Amino acid sequence: MAKISIYRNQKFEEMINNCKIHSRIDLRKQKLTDSDIEFIIQEAIIKKQCTMLWLVSNQITSHSVSILASILEENSNLEGLSLCQNSLGDSDILYLTQALSSKKSKLNRLALTSNEISDQGVEYLANMLRINHSLTQLWLGFNKISDHGVKILADILSFHNQTLHVLSLSWNTLITDSCIDYLITMFEYNETLRTVCLTNCNLSDMGKKKLREATKLYKEFYLDL
Numbered sequence: 296m297a298k299i300s301i302y303r304n305q306k307f308e309e310m311i312n313n314c315k316i317h318s319r320i321d322l323r324k325q326k327l328t329d330s331d332i333e334f335i336i337q338e339a340i341i342k343k344q345c346t347m348l349w350l351v352s353n354q355i356t357s358h359s360v361s362i363l364a365s366i367l368e369e370n371s372n373l374e375g376l377s378l379c380q381n382s383l384g385d386s387d388i389l390y391l392t393q394a395l396s397s398k399k400s401k402l403n404r405l406a407l408t409s410n411e412i413s414d415q416g417v418e419y420l421a422n423m424l425r426i427n428h429s430l431t432q433l434w435l436g437f438n439k440i441s442d443h444g445v446k447i448l449a450d451i452l453s454f455h456n457q458t459l460h461v462l463s464l465s466w467n468t469l470i471t472d473s474c475i476d477y478l479i480t481m482f483e484y485n486e487t488l489r490t491v492c493l494t495n496c497n498l499s500d501m502g503k504k505k506l507r508e509a510t511k512l513y514k515e516f517y518l519d520l
Contacts, residue, residue, distance in 0.1 A: 302330045311338045317372070319347035332359040336366050344372040347404075352380040360387040364394035367402060375404035379434070383407065385416035392423035401429050408463070409437040417444035421451040424459065432461040436492065441469035442477075449477040453484040463492035465519070472502035479509045482516075492519040 307322065314320050320339045327335070327350065339345045360383065367373065378391075388407070395402060417440055424430065445464065452459060464470060470493070481488070493506070503520045510518045 302334055304331055304334055311343060314343060316343055317346055320345045321349040323349050323351035325353055327353045329356055329359050332362055340366055340373055347375040349377045351377050355381045357387050361390045364390040367394040367400055368397040369399055371401045373402055376402060377406035379406050379408040383410040385413055388412055388416035389419045392419040395423050396426045403429050404432040406434040408434050412438040414441055414444035417447050421447045424451050424456045428458050434463045436463050436465040438467055440467040442471055442474040445470055445474035446477045449481040453481045457487045460487055461490045465492045465494040468497050470496035472499050475502050475505055482510050489515060490517045494519050
């Protein structure tokens with residue numbers, strides 16, 4: 296009878312073994328394959344019970360995202376996940392948001408900077424934020440989010456989410472002054488946001504002034520323009 300081949304990656308095995316249990320594991324720029332992702336889930340998330348997993352700039356496939364999503368739905372140890380610079384699209388975001396809508400998910404930091412997320416992906420994220428009560432930081436800079444995407448997020452964060460503390464939309468150049476009123480409404484009604492980042496969007500000086508005026512009396516709040 297032929298032996299079943301079990302995939303292992305000695306390089307990643309050594310890197311993960313050198314990390315402490317319940318620690319951050321950084322595997323950025325490693326050109327991970329789908330098999331590598333399955334191996335990392337087993338060794339880093341399940342065995343090492345890592346609290347932070349950094350998978351920045353790895354050209355991760357949609358299949359790998361779906362595998363990661365399946366573990367997020369059940370895992371209660373992972374607190375932070377960075378998938379920045381992976382060319383993730385809206386369909387990939389759907390996998391993640393479906394998983395993060397599970398009550399078992401404890402993830403509180405999700406970094407999706409420098410991907411290909413459009414307003415459709417934002418809609419998936421907003422639907423998740425309506426249900427999710429663990430996520431406190433959401434990083435969405437350098438994507439393809441427009442004023443409509445900001446409106447979707449602002450509506451949810453104004454009336455349907457009171458757990459998010461940090462929202463970054465920096466370097467989304469499709470964001471213009473047309474979303475100013477949506478943001479001001481969000482600032483007025485949301486009681487938990489502490490940091491909102493909008494640097495290097497397409498906001499005018501007048502638009503920035505309106506936002507600063509709208510938030511100047513809020514204590515313990517930082518608006519990054």
